[in-house]
Amino acid sequence: MQRYHRLTVKNFSARFLRLVGAAAIAAATLPALAQNNATEYRFTFPDVVHHVVQVEATFHNVPQQPLTVQMSRSSPGRYAAFEYASNVFEEKFTDESGKPLTVTRPDPRSWTVSGHHGTVHVTYKLFGNRVDGTFMAIDTTHAHLNWPATVMWAHGFDDRPSKLSFVLPEGLNWKIATQLYPTNDPNTFTSPNLQYLMDSPAELANYAIHTFQVPALKPGGKAQTIRVVAHSQATDAELAEYFAGVEKIVKEEQAVYGELPDYEPGYYTFLADALPWDNGDGMEHRNSTVMTSRQLGLSVVAHEYFHNWNVERIRPEGLEPFNFRDVNMSGLMFVAEGFTQYYGNLAMIRTGLTPMPRGMMGFARDISNVINSPSTQYRSAMDMSRMAPFVDGASDLFPTYFNNTFVSYYTFGDVVAMGLDLSLRVKTNGKVTLDDFMRAMWLAYGKPGGPAPGLVGHPYSIADVQTQLAKVSGDPAFAADYVKRYMIGTEKVDYASLLQHAGFVMKKRGGATLGNIYLMKKGDPVRRGQAPAGPETLKVAASTVIGSPAYLAGLDLDDELVSVGGMAINSSADVEKAIDGKKVGDSVELIYKRRGQEVRSKAVLAADPTLEIVPVETAGGTLTAEQKAFREAWLGTKVK
Ligand SMILES: [Zn+2]
Structure with missing residues (x-):
């Protein structure tokens, strides 16, 4: 439903980007003219032990009226709302001479700054300690920076470029990996506009890197460069196997589309973070992907890399542009x-x-x-x-x-x-496949590109x-x-x-079942976000499925399952044992406690509807x- 309308605003940098068009997209660094009103960000790491980064942002050529800056509510590829402003502290707004500016708070995530003379400078600290594709994390091993969770941005500046400089902590041997545009300084990067910036997370760590070229499949096509960055505890042998697997997947998916996209900064970057304390996640971006998990894994590579066509360039209505003030x-x-x-x-x-x-x-x-x-x-x-x-x-x-x-x-x-x-x-007797459909979508809506780097011209x-x-x-x-x-x-x-x-048999499992009963040892109540009270007992931790024997027998969320068919239940496996040898249509007695009262009920076992696919x-x-x-x-x- 949303299309990118902002470029119709008479704004010098937007018109400039449009005029330069393909040349600007292809250039590895931004045109010097566009840099004049670039927003500058500087990141220092005064306290990695306590998961804190210091951010300084300078907004130049600010129009006469008050400037509103804000922290985002959402992040590209993550469709729920989060209040990233909650971890901001010690924020100070000053003018070019360091004089404090007047600040009001229009909403929980925004600051409106007045009394400036065209320059607004803000410094703040930010706590972050969740390694995944959505938040940000700082510790002694890395800074895992997702920009919506990290930077304040100014309303009305969506088309302006930005320049990001990192002051790396001493002695940690960190390097910087990102899809941001490189400059001659290895610690400074640029972004052409807000959409591209927010889409370009950075991993600062002492990581392993493997770079390879993917030749074009068609004569005259362009080879593309892929970088695989891995911050992990993997051995050299494990890394070699992982890198080889990534190459295999990239080539397999290239074959679906017949070509790789042309990557704006000159390369595509896999940002793998695999440490025992990481959260499992994968987050696609235009020229990179963040993958976090306890161990390096390849199925997430296969999913995320496919996104560099499907979502990043073949993008549906509603996701373009990303709305950082709300959710898409x-x-x-x-x-x-x-x-x-x-x-x-x-x-x-x-x-x-x-x-x-x-x-x-x-x-x-x-x-x-x-x-x-x-x-x-x-x-x-x-x-x-x-x-x-x-x-x-x-x-x-x-x-x-x-x-x-x-x-x-x-x-x-x-x-x-x-x-x-x-x-x-x-x-079609195998003549037409879904690969043909994906290729058609790519040629119609993905490959033609957009009005500026990071933007999609025709969301489908x-x-x-x-x-x-x-x-x-x-x-x-x-x-x-x-x-x-x-x-x-x-x-x-x-x-x-x-x-x-294709020679596969799909059939129902068919054995006698009560339906899925998800049991957990929990205090009372078992709901997320509430502290358990009372002794831990085995409780039903998810709603039973409508129509299943357990549902029809009245069992539901929070009930404490005591016995099935006379057998005491101490684990999920006990439920299976209790009905072992019974047939579809057999009746079993369920005893459970609800709100302190014992309930006795009869369940009639049904045929397990779970489907299986096996080679004929x-x-x-x-x-x-x-x-x-x-x-x-x-x-x-x-x-x-
Ligand atoms: Zn996905």
């Missing part, structure tokens, strides 16, 4: 994240980095979640996409019913993508999805039907019969030559 919402997250999820999994299988049977189990889990969730009866892939701001790392004190009302747009989109890929392959709509699908399939009626029923609507394709073409040849059948060829074309490597 898009009904197309299932394409942005879900199709990326599908291709990440596919790249892992195609490269052989994930064994095929295990990869298929992953697809089965996603199909199972979509088919079996009560929520997908009334919420489509587009509806789930619009819920991203409620679920993407959002934490609230109030409990939600998401176990019954939500399926991730990653999962849903993965399943929609697989259904579409297989439908196209079956319909669901109508655009239909247009490209009609084009590649050569069948507008098929495209209209598919979009209407499976993307906007809540219908599901027949996965079992589609998978048969391991399920007692024979793989035909036709199925083998179909499977090979789908899951085999595309790298020649």
Whole structure:
């Protein structure tokens, strides 16, 4: 729904960037003229032990009226709201001579500064100690800086460039890795505008780096440079294996699109942070990605690298431009994240980095979640996409019913993508695939670029999805039907019969079950954000699924499960043991405590609806030559 309108403002730097156009995009450093009103940031690290960075920002050529600066509420690729202003302290606003300026607070994350003479200088300290793709972290091993969590920015300055200088702490041997534009000074970088700045996190650490070239697939194409930065405790052998895996994935995904994007700073940078105290995360950016986890892993590489086309350049409506004052919402997250999820999994299988049977189990889990969730009866892939701001790392004190009302747009989109890929392959005898669709989206909306570095010129709509699908399939009626029923609507394709073409059997597990009961040892109550009270007992920690035997027997959140069929329950495994040997339709007694009262109830065991996908040849059948060829074309490597 949002398009980039800001460049219509009569602003010198914006017009300049537009006039210079492609030349400015290609240049590795910013034109000198644009630097005159560049916002300057300087970062010092007076107290890494206590996770504190000092930030100095200078805003030049400030128009006569009061200037409002603010900390962001959201970060690119993370769709929930966070108040990054909460960790700012000792903020001081002065003019060019160091004289304090008058400051008012229009809202919790903004400062309005008046009485200046064209220059506003602010210094502040900031605490940060969460290593992931959304916040920022400082410690004795690194500064992991995500800009929305770190810098104050000025309203009305979106098109202005900025210059960032780092004063590295002594004796820690830190280097700086980022997609920001390099300068002749290794500790100084630039950004052409606010959108690009916020999208360009930096890792300051004593890291390992591996650089490689990816030759073009087409004659006359341009080779691209990829840098892999790893801040980890991995051994040299582990690093070598990781770097080799990254190269394999990059080439496999290049084959889907036929080319790599042209990276504005001259290279793409993987920023891997793998330390025992890290949080698991992956965050895509235009010319880089941040990946954090306890150990170096490749499936996150396969997902994030696919984003450098899908999301970073093929960007849906609603995500362009990023709105740092609030959150973004898009009904197309299932394409942005879900199709990326599908291709990440596919790249892992195609490269052989994930064994095929295990990869298929992953697809089965996603199909199972979509088919079996009560929520997908009334919420489509587009509806789930619009819920991203409620679920993407959002934490609230109030409990939600998401176990019954939500399926991730990653999962849903993965399943929609697989259904579409297989439908196209079956319909055209393998002549047209989802790879063709992604390439068409790239050529129509990604490759043409935007009005300035970091901006996307044509964020696509669901109508655009239909247009490209009609084009590649050569069948507008098929495209209209598919979009209407499976993307906007809540219908599901027949996965079992589609998978048969590739020689896979999809079936329900079928054994007797009570339904998923998620048990945790907890005090009372078990809700997030509330301190446990009373002794820890085994409680149901998530809503039971509507229609499941446990749900129908009245079991729900916070209930203390005492026994099943006469067997005392001390762990989740005990629930399985208690119904072991029982049949679908058998009745078992549940005893549980609710709000101090004992409740006795009967549950009728149902057939386990969890889906499995197994190769026909391991399920007692024979793989035909036709199925083998179909499977090979789908899951085999595309790298020649
Ligand atoms: Zn993603």
